[in-house]
Amino acid sequence: MPGTVQSIERAAAVLRLLAGGSGRLSLAEISRSLDLAKPTTHGILQTLRKVGFVEQDRVSGHYQLGAAMLRLGTGFLDVNELRSRSINWADPLAARSGEAVRIGTVLDGQVLVVHHVFRPDDTFQTLDVGSLLPIHATALGKALLAYRADGAAAPAALDRFTSRTAGTQRELTEALRAVREAGWSAEVEELHRGEASIAAPIRAYGGLVVGAIGISGHVERICDSHYRPRPALVANVRDAARAVSRDLGATFRGGAP
Amino acid sequence: MPGTVQSIERAAAVLRLLAGGSGRLSLAEISRSLDLAKPTTHGILQTLRKVGFVEQDRVSGHYQLGAAMLRLGTGFLDVNELRSRSINWADPLAARSGEAVRIGTVLDGQVLVVHHVFRPDDTFQTLDVGSLLPIHATALGKALLAYRADGAAAPAALDRFTSRTAGTQRELTEALRAVREAGWSAEVEELHRGEASIAAPIRAYGGLVVGAIGISGHVERICDSHYRPRPALVANVRDAARAVSRDLGATFRGGAP
DNA sequence: AACGCCATTCGACAATGTCGAACGTCGGAA
């Protein structure tokens, strides 16, 4: 592809490798994984080290991501419009529903969590902003997937986390059709036993789905005795999604211009 | 500097600019800021866009950081040894002291927050992992600064946030000397009115100070009636710092090998 | 002591990134 810079692509690949890999990597491992000559990889790593994107362990010589990356990551959050617009509505949703709220968007066929509000009453929960969730086994993911024009976003292999996870493309397609019809999505024990979630799509200007907002918690709180999501909670989630969408400039039938 | 890659340095500068700048920037603004030719900047941006590090607004053409940066940022947190080791000790410290706990390290003459535990009883606090704090007006910063061999880490200009902030190099130097003598640091209304904090350095193998852990909260809870940090809280903080340091392989006089 | 693996340095080649000039487009001003 002309007009792009080869060395920057390679540097990005190095950073991805360091982020995805389990901790530190040696120069040899990196150069082997990317099929680059050792001196080439060394030059890239030295540059990344100079700018603070990677750090090098003095004794082992191994490389890992540097502190500057954290700044860039949170810098993205500051700029991210989906997140900044949704913060104002996530807190009320958490308060009204009594459950943890998460906002996500699609990244590489998975759900990237860009905002997270803890369940109001509970303590000692782990923040998972920045983590990736499977797109086919979460309410957030299904809400995002159902409205994507590019079906390519659907993963080829569907990992089965529990017996309730959609395991085939047929099941998933049917589930997405139901989501489109209902306007919201749910997931009951498809990712973790005993947990369920409800989500709705967030639309930006033009009606394009750019994210999803949802709640998740213990199945007995999210669902009624028939394992069906409680209508009151569904209404809460849909209202929040509508509010965020309106902030982002989306219009609804009969709504303001 | 030989052995480094020019284009990667430039790409890093672009990313920094996008992270530091207020939101979206145009191609012309970026190329002007970095004193690069427009086509050069364009090539860099296209490459960064291809790998997901920046996104481009379709209508305005302006650029902003992309979602992939968030992944790399949190990837740093996963790998960061200081953070992973300190998590186990931060929760108990928060529980015992009843205050919010933060762990920080030095980045570019400021304090980078790498971990944050909310105050146990309270709700609706904002997470500030990834944010930068002034190094001369926080207990974390003074704990870090006091033990740095390279005095260059001390900022040239000392912003005065309140009337209690150390405004001159003399004041700061004296404060750091006191920290070294005591082995812990404190800050009372030096950054925000009504707030105070206590911190202690975290040492890694070899005794090198690699971070600091501390608590912060309302001044009347952190301090006694004479505006002096409560000894019990100081002990809690120092114990936590020692525990983390031991996990990182530091040894103390008379300690284990 | 000898081997293998490692990170790093050197030097030469050409592949690659850079930049000036030019194009198409948009928005505002005359």
Add this chain to the structure above:
DNA sequence: TTCCGACGTTCGACATTGTCGAATGGCGTT
């Protein structure tokens, strides 16, 4: 409307710059 300026983008040629093979020195293991 027409003009003007600024913008993002494309093209092509030059030489800067990144790349890679070979070689070095250091470490831990055999």
